[in-house]
Amino acid sequence: MPLKRKDSDETSSKGSSVGGGPKKQRAYNGKNPWTAAEDQKFIEHIDKLVKDKLWAAVKDDPELAVRGANGIRTHWEAMVRKLKK
Numbered sequence: 001m002p003l004k005r006k007d008s009d010e011t012s013s014k015g016s017s018v019g020g021g022p023k024k025q026r027a028y029n030g031k032n033p034w035t036a037a038e039d040q041k042f043i044e045h046i047d048k049l050v051k052d053k054l055w056a057a058v059k060d061d062p063e064l065a066v067r068g069a070n071g072i073r074t075h076w077e078a079m080v081r082k083l084k085k
Contacts, residue, residue: 043080050076 034042054076055069064072 043083047076047080 051073054072058064058072059069067075
């Protein structure tokens with residue numbers, strides 16, 4: 001037999017919300033310029049993703065697969081160094 005739903009008044013009076021505890025407030029950075037620290041973190045995250053997943057994506061491309069995994073990774077690292085300057 002299906003369970004009855006609680007009245008919405010009962011639920012709201014207890015202060016509970018769907019999904020558990022209170023919601024986290026995230027700081028909204030809006031359209032402020034990126035800080036050097038944010039840039040560095042962003043580059044580190046992208047760099048990790050590229051190093052971990054790039055070869056799997058590139059190996060199916062006949063022109064780029066000829067370069068090999070090490071060549072692809074080395075080229076990416078050179079591009080990142082240029083971005084940091």
